[in-house]
Structures are given as structure tokens and as C-alpha cells.
Amino acid sequence: MKVLFLISSFPALSETFILNQITGFIDRGVDVEIVAWNKVNNEKNHPEIEKYSLLEKTHFLNNNSVKSQRLLGGLKIAAKSIWKAPKATCQAFNYRKYGKMIFTVRFLYALPYFLKRQKFDAVICHYGPSGIIAAYLQNQKLLPENVMTFFHGNDVTTFVKKHGSNVYDSLFAADIKLLPVSHQFARLLKAYGANSEQIQVHRMGIDxxxxxxxxxxxxxxxxxxxxxxxxxxxxxxxxxxxxxxxxxxxxxxxxxxxxxxxxxxxxxxxxxxxxxxxxxxxxxxxxxxxxxxxxxxxxxxxxxxxxxxxxxxxxxxxxxxxxxxxxxxxxxxxxxxxxxxxxxxxxxxxxxxxxxxxxxxxxxxxxxxxxxxxxxxxxxxxxxxxxxFNIKKLNDTLIASCAGGIVHAQKNV
Missing domain, CATH: 3.40.50.2000 (Glycogen Phosphorylase B;)
Incomplete structure (x- = not known):
């Protein structure tokens, strides 16, 4: 089985829950690839980063922290991709559908990789904004796999406060499972407009x-x-x-x-x-x-x-x-x-x-x-x-879902 993890920054020291999920998949024989927007340059990393050769498994989409240069880079990508994928490139500027997310230019930075990458059995997104990118890619027929998105915290609180309660409309309209880590977050997603059938609480866990x-x-x-x-x-x-x-x-x-x-x-x-x-x-x-x-x-x-x-x-x-x-x-x-x-x-x-x-x-x-x-x-x-909160049981459940099963970690809201 091949699984792609779509995350924001890697390797983030505080996000051991993502790290342990990834290594748990590898321990079970899953072929893992990681796509991250930014590379975090730490003075020292968790030993698992080297043990599992995770940086070698990671493709970084955008390393530029300077906004003006990041925007310029996005426009350069658009100039190239407009010939290969005109509809997808134009949709990356669709403010009516994606709102302020278009100004992050993440849609554009995702295009080169997803236009040529290999196919996976499943895609796991961590944090809601990554799920929005997945919804965009799915709409452009660039993400046919089984897709799920984890919600962890600020993606259902401050992110929504900043961008508005309709920021996830495109994600909620997509064929993507929503996996909040708590029942409270599940209720919030439902209040924002998600369908209850999309939502399944899936805990983060420990070994x-x-x-x-x-x-x-x-x-x-x-x-x-x-x-x-x-x-x-x-x-x-x-x-x-x-x-x-x-x-x-x-x-x-x-x-x-x-x-x-x-x-x-x-x-x-x-x-x-x-x-x-x-x-x-x-x-x-x-x-x-x-x-x-x-x-x-x-x-x-x-x-x-x-x-x-x-x-x-x-x-x-x-x-x-x-x-x-x-x-x-x-x-x-x-x-x-x-x-x-x-x-x-x-x-x-x-x-x-x-x-x-x-x-x-x-x-x-x-x-x-x-x-x-x-x-x-x-x-x-x-x-x-x-x-x-036993991560081994939780990972078994998640892998079954990646293979086309249903997440049974917690009942729907």
C-alpha cells in the first residue's frame, strides 16, 4: 500500500503525533511519501527522522518565507502550468470558490508535483488548510485517491475566525473524510456546514x-x-x-x-x-x-x-x-x-x-x-x-480506511 501525507511543515518538533502516525505506517509495511509546504531547519531532530529516512521521503513544495518572493514564484508556476493544465491553473485564482486561500498561492505550488506524481492508495492531510488544497486538486481531477483530513486545533478555531466560517465550503463539498481529533471539533465542523456523514472522530494516540x-x-x-x-x-x-x-x-x-x-x-x-x-x-x-x-x-x-x-x-x-x-x-x-x-x-x-x-x-x-x-x-x-488512545489500534483502523474501509475509531456526531 502507498500512502501520501500532505502536511504544512516538516519536521515540526512539536508535532510528534504526526511523526508517530507516519512511522507507525512504515512499521506496518506501508510505502509512505510526505509532501510538505515548508522545511523546518531544527538544531536537532527527533531520532526517528533519521532512523526512518523521512527527509528522503519528503517533497517540499515551497521553502520561501518571504511573501513577495513566494507570490512571484507562484506567478512563475502559473505561467508554466497554464499550458499543461489551463483549467487547474485558472481555478487557482478562483476567489469566489476558495476565498483568501488563493493568496497563499499554495494551489499553484501544489500543481507541478501533482501533475506528474505517482498514484497512491490514499492521501492523509493534516490540518484543515491542507484539506482545502486536497479539495481543489480533487476538483481538478488531480487527486482521485481515497482522501481524509485531520483537524487538530487552530484549524477549527483561529483559522476559521480569520477566514470566515465558509472557508471550508469547498472541502465540505468534496469527497473527503473529515477526521477531527475530538468530539468538540466534530461539533464545530458540523456547525460550519459539514455533513455529519463526512465526520468521524479519530484520536491521535501514543505507543x-x-x-x-x-x-x-x-x-x-x-x-x-x-x-x-x-x-x-x-x-x-x-x-x-x-x-x-x-x-x-x-x-x-x-x-x-x-x-x-x-x-x-x-x-x-x-x-x-x-x-x-x-x-x-x-x-x-x-x-x-x-x-x-x-x-x-x-x-x-x-x-x-x-x-x-x-x-x-x-x-x-x-x-x-x-x-x-x-x-x-x-x-x-x-x-x-x-x-x-x-x-x-x-x-x-x-x-x-x-x-x-x-x-x-x-x-x-x-x-x-x-x-x-x-x-x-x-x-x-x-x-x-x-x-x-492506543496508537497501534488507531493506526490499524486508519490503514484499513486507507485501503477503502471505514474509520471506526468513534461514532459519527
Missing amino acids: LDKFHPVKPSILGETVNFLSIGRLTEKKGMDVTIKTMYELKKRGLRISLEIIGEGALRNDLEALIINKNLEKEVTLLGWQSQTEVKQAIEKADFVLQLSKTASDGDKEGVPVALMETMARGKLVISTHHSGIPELITNNKHGWLVAEDSVPETTEKIIEVIHHPEIWTQISEQARNKIHHE
Whole structure:
């Protein structure tokens, strides 16, 4: 079987869920090719990139980050492709049908590859905008394969807010399966105009074999906290740091490690200094999957205090939470987006209100004072991941769908 993955940027360090899906397909003998718009030049990549020779399997469509040069390049492509595919080239400028997406010139940059590429059994798009490109290509008879599109987060929140609720009309009208990672996102897609029969919730998952469970242990003199995620507003790292300040004021000896990089790093460093938490809080930056597992192992509690960003951006279902729950770690998160679909409050962990330092502080103190419930919570969290977020089962289901079957991961909305 041959499967094409159509994604935005590669290899994106934070998108381990896409990486693990791709490597899972390769492990099952699937011939994989990746098409990405931009190449991400990281100081270091996840080891799987080299192990699976993924860069050799990737075709990059557009590496130019300068808008004027990108537009000029698109016009040059149009001048060449107008003779080979006049209708497809003209449709790349169809504002009435595709709206502001035409100004990204991604339709044009996709043409040279899709006019000459080999045929696949299926095409998997990650994020809604890639699905719009797929719909355009399908309309031009350039994508006859079985196509599906995953929706992860900002593609159903900020992207829609920016481009309008009709931005996905062409995608919804195409013969493409829609695979949101949460039921909340499924409801949003339906509200935007998608047909319920197109929509099938398909979770992102993790490899349970890589996360052996441990029972919660008695706390030492210092309570060790861990937060994992990009340093962006929706991850709520500022709330986490402020909560550490309140816990310290209460007399707790605390340590917090934050794994991830992002635009808010300088702001968070300033907040740490402002709260005199330089000895207690450490920004570790990006870490490999092996290093993340080691950090999870030594943590007593994992905090994921996600919140709705000022621009409307929201989480999907955070993979970092899945990894920590699979390890049997105790997690405290928020009533945010798809997180309650992963954590039932007081059963798989604990949930607090978004952006609430007081409530989070009180909840942590309450949990610390009731160690008798830790083991049961830990086991229930592990079982939740095993039954609903096991990437091996999810990949088997997805591969069956690529072969022409139906995705059965979750019922339709």
C-alpha cells in the first residue's frame, strides 16, 4: 500500500503525533511519501527522522518565507502550468470558490508535483488548510485517491475566525473524510456546514509500549511538577508559573520543569524572575521523546493548564497528557476544549477552570493531602489511554480506511 501525507511543515518538533502516525505506517509495511509546504531547519531532530529516512521521503513544495518572493514564484508556476493544465491553473485564482486561500498561492505550488506524481492508495492531510488544497486538486481531477483530513486545533478555531466560517465550503463539498481529533471539533465542523456523514472522530494516540506504568510514590521533601508544550498562550504556562508562586507562598518546596519552545519564552523568563522563582522553575526548551519520557518519570505531578488564547486558539487533545497518563502519572488540567474527553474529573485526574490560579492552587494542595486515592486514579488513567488512545489500534483502523474501509475509531456526531 502507498500512502501520501500532505502536511504544512516538516519536521515540526512539536508535532510528534504526526511523526508517530507516519512511522507507525512504515512499521506496518506501508510505502509512505510526505509532501510538505515548508522545511523546518531544527538544531536537532527527533531520532526517528533519521532512523526512518523521512527527509528522503519528503517533497517540499515551497521553502520561501518571504511573501513577495513566494507570490512571484507562484506567478512563475502559473505561467508554466497554464499550458499543461489551463483549467487547474485558472481555478487557482478562483476567489469566489476558495476565498483568501488563493493568496497563499499554495494551489499553484501544489500543481507541478501533482501533475506528474505517482498514484497512491490514499492521501492523509493534516490540518484543515491542507484539506482545502486536497479539495481543489480533487476538483481538478488531480487527486482521485481515497482522501481524509485531520483537524487538530487552530484549524477549527483561529483559522476559521480569520477566514470566515465558509472557508471550508469547498472541502465540505468534496469527497473527503473529515477526521477531527475530538468530539468538540466534530461539533464545530458540523456547525460550519459539514455533513455529519463526512465526520468521524479519530484520536491521535501514543505507543503504550514506550510508557511503562509506575505507581505514584510518596512525595519527597520537594514536590516535582512537570509541564510539556509549546510556549504559546493556549498552553497556559504563565498560569502554571503563577501557581508555583502561590504554592511557594504556602510553604511548599516545589520544583517545576517546563519542556517546550515558543514565542513566549522571553515573557515566561521575565515572569519567573518577577516571582523570584529562578531556583524553582526551569525552562528546558525542546527535548527529544526519550528526554521527555525521562522527565515524566521523575515528576510527581504533571500540569497542563491549557486555556483559550486571546485570538480564540484552542487545544485539541494534548498528546503530552496522554503520555503522562500512560505512565500512570497524576495529572491536573483544565475544562478546556477536548481535554474533558481525555480526563474525567476525579477519575483519570483532576480538572480546574481555565486561567484560575486560585482554583488550581487549592486543587493541588487538596490532591497532595489525599495520597490514598492516587493509585486508583493512576490505574484508571492508564486504562483510559489503553482503550481509547492506543496508537497501534488507531493506526490499524486508519490503514484499513486507507485501503477503502471505514474509520471506526468513534461514532459519527
